[in-house]
Amino acid sequence: MLLVLAVSLSFGSLHRTARLRNLPTRRKWYMCDIQTGEEDWRDVRARLVAQERLESQPNTQVGDSARESPSEKGFMYESPLIEQGSVILGGTQQEFGFALRQQYFHKSVMLLLQHDDSFTKGIILNRPSALELNGWRVWFGGDVAEGGTFHGFEGKGPREIVCLHSLQTKAASRLSMPVIRGVSHTTLEGALELVKKGEACKTDFWLFVGYAGWAPKQLQSECERDSWYLASADSAVLLRELLRQGTELPPPSAGEAIAGDGLQTWERLMRSIGKSDEVERTRQSLEDRMLKEWVALHLLPRQPSSRSAADTASSSLLPQKPTGLVLRSGRNTTEFLLDEQYLHKALLLLLHETNQGVCICVVLNRPTANAVQLNLPGRPRRHILFGGDARLRAGGLDVDSNGLLWLHRKPELGGTAIGDSQIWRVSSTKAATSIKEGEAHLADFLIVGGAVAWEREVMLRLLADSDLEPVPGAQRLWNQVWALADAADGTAADIPGSKLSDGTIPWWVATQLVDKPNDGESEQSQLPSMQALPPSGLADEALQEWLKFFAGHGRSVSHES
Numbered sequence: 001m002l003l004v005l006a007v008s009l010s011f012g013s014l015h016r017t018a019r020l021r022n023l024p025t026r027r028k029w030y031m032c033d034i035q036t037g038e039e040d041w042r043d044v045r046a047r048l049v050a051q052e053r054l055e056s057q058p059n060t061q062v063g064d065s066a067r068e069s070p071s072e073k074g075f076m077y078e079s080p081l082i083e084q085g086s087v088i089l090g091g092t093q094q095e096f097g098f099a100l101r102q103q104y105f106h107k108s109v110m111l112l113l114q115h116d117d118s119f120t121k122g123i124i125l126n127r128p129s130a131l132e133l134n135g136w137r138v139w140f141g142g143d144v145a146e147g148g149t150f151h152g153f154e155g156k157g158p159r160e161i162v163c164l165h166s167l168q169t170k171a172a173s174r175l176s177m178p179v180i181r182g183v184s185h186t187t188l189e190g191a192l193e194l195v196k197k198g199e200a201c202k203t204d205f206w207l208f209v210g211y212a213g214w215a216p217k218q219l220q221s222e223c224e225r226d227s228w229y230l231a232s233a234d235s236a237v238l239l240r241e242l243l244r245q246g247t248e249l250p251p252p253s254a255g256e257a258i259a260g261d262g263l264q265t266w267e268r269l270m271r272s273i274g275k276s277d278e279v280e281r282t283r284q285s286l287e288d289r290m291l292k293e294w295v296a297l298h299l300l301p302r303q304p305s306s307r308s309a310a311d312t313a314s315s316s317l318l319p320q321k322p323t324g325l326v327l328r329s330g331r332n333t334t335e336f337l338l339d340e341q342y343l344h345k346a347l348l349l350l351l352h353e354t355n356q357g358v359c360i361c362v363v364l365n366r367p368t369a370n371a372v373q374l375n376l377p378g379r380p381r382r383h384i385l386f387g388g389d390a391r392l393r394a395g396g397l398d399v400d401s402n403g404l405l406w407l408h409r410k411p412e413l414g415g416t417a418i419g420d421s422q423i424w425r426v427s428s429t430k431a432a433t434s435i436k437e438g439e440a441h442l443a444d445f446l447i448v449g450g451a452v453a454w455e456r457e458v459m460l461r462l463l464a465d466s467d468l469e470p471v472p473g474a475q476r477l478w479n480q481v482w483a484l485a486d487a488a489d490g491t492a493a494d495i496p497g498s499k500l501s502d503g504t505i506p507w508w509v510a511t512q513l514v515d516k517p518n519d520g521e522s523e524q525s526q527l528p529s530m531q532a533l534p535p536s537g538l539a540d541e542a543l544q545e546w547l548k549f550f551a552g553h554g555r556s557v558s559h560e561s
Helices: 041-056 170-174 188-196 218-224 235-248 263-272 276-282 286-298 308-315 428-436 456-464 474-483 504-512 538-550
Strands: 004-006 076-078 087-090 109-115 120-124 128-133 136-140 161-165 177-180 183-186 206-209 212-214 228-233 326-329 347-353 358-363 367-374 381-386 404-408 424-426 445-449 452-455 468-470
Touching: 076 263, 087 263, 109 177, 109 263, 120 136, 161 188, 170 183, 183 188, 183 235, 212 218, 218 228, 228 263, 235 263, 263 276, 286 538, 326 504, 347 474, 347 504, 358 381, 358 456, 367 445, 404 428, 424 428, 452 456, 456 468, 474 504
Parallel strands: 136 206, 381 445
Antiparallel strands: 004 367, 076 228, 087 109, 087 228, 109 120, 120 212, 128 136, 161 183, 161 206, 177 183, 326 347, 326 468, 347 358, 358 452, 367 381, 404 424, 404 445
């Protein structure tokens, strides 16, 4: 009996789950409810913390604010308390940070507006945009309830606006909720009313759209994994930083669209809690540079679209029966920089279009450290390819019970032809039988887990913007593509004794293919001469990071026996 063994790898949701290093817990995090009263107990705590630091560590690094009296320049210090008014600074100790998704959380400075047993709510204080609303600069407060204000977000549901201020009048107090002493928040309607009645000026407010939210105990768990640095600060520190960010950028109404990445704000506050070494260690990291790209994409005004003509042209690139179409990601696209990095320099095969107009594609050039191994002489092995972040369901399209799709390019092995791609799909049972009976070898098959699903309209947009491009005569690439999955002692055959291939060379060759081979020529004829690969850029670094965390590149491979 033929036994197929596979190393387990989850191809589930890659963008919502951060795999964080479980470091030993150095301290216990406490949750507190805000107290009320005439005297702010944070001042007392700040004096005690500053005195303790100066007495116990007189010759070591101490945050600047700890050397000052809380009444002089304000205070900020690291604190184990999670409470309303806490400041949380984006952590940098995680093994998997915010380079590949949710870049806006990287080195963020957040103020908790609400913290109780049911919910925790905060706003990001260091993401000023180049957008304007009712004469105010708009700040990106978080990804929840942003209402489509910022380019690239889905904008589902209503928009929530928070206006921070330091007003102490009765009229302002009536329309506001306190956060800490000297800092309150109101709604946009409340701010407009105070300005209209002459109780405030527009410059008294900072306007934030959207927020970040945590379920009960979620933030505490993240802090225990070093996802955040917790701190306590007073109004003088927070308002000074808000004012600094607002005045360093030209007003949106001036016509110069400039948004802020907030990195300097994070650095100043990190130094305030004695973390200067971490500031220097992480400066200009991949996460820093990805954040800058996120700011440029999402916090600037939308450019007017002129896609109608391009859409008409792209419709000819996606035929009514597109099965078998081979695509490559565009040479100059940035579509896959901040998300879905596995599609950067990717080759894709369109497997099927559903009756609902959803196109099912698989990526063909992303080998993973996982492998299928057969219980046959020589124990042949083959790397599994990552086909996409949508799971293939067993039964449909010959997908097996492990969610794997078996492809081959020999018509005598049978199966279902995938358009005119010269690739066939076959059930794993039929493939195993062919190998057992000596009609085929494991190397004849490409084994893919996962898929990419796009609605036809989305694919037309990607084609119109040259984010995806058809590959003419793609069968000339199949030898190189099949070689990506070759395995010997846990390494890829195309780089003996080294790491798995990132699959970019077949993509590069695909960008040089122009015409289909003439009749009678072999599938490998007319391959372009290999030119120097273009220099690596930020998207290439992001792809390598994705391969490291999600495809197992750079780690040793263990196999069941």
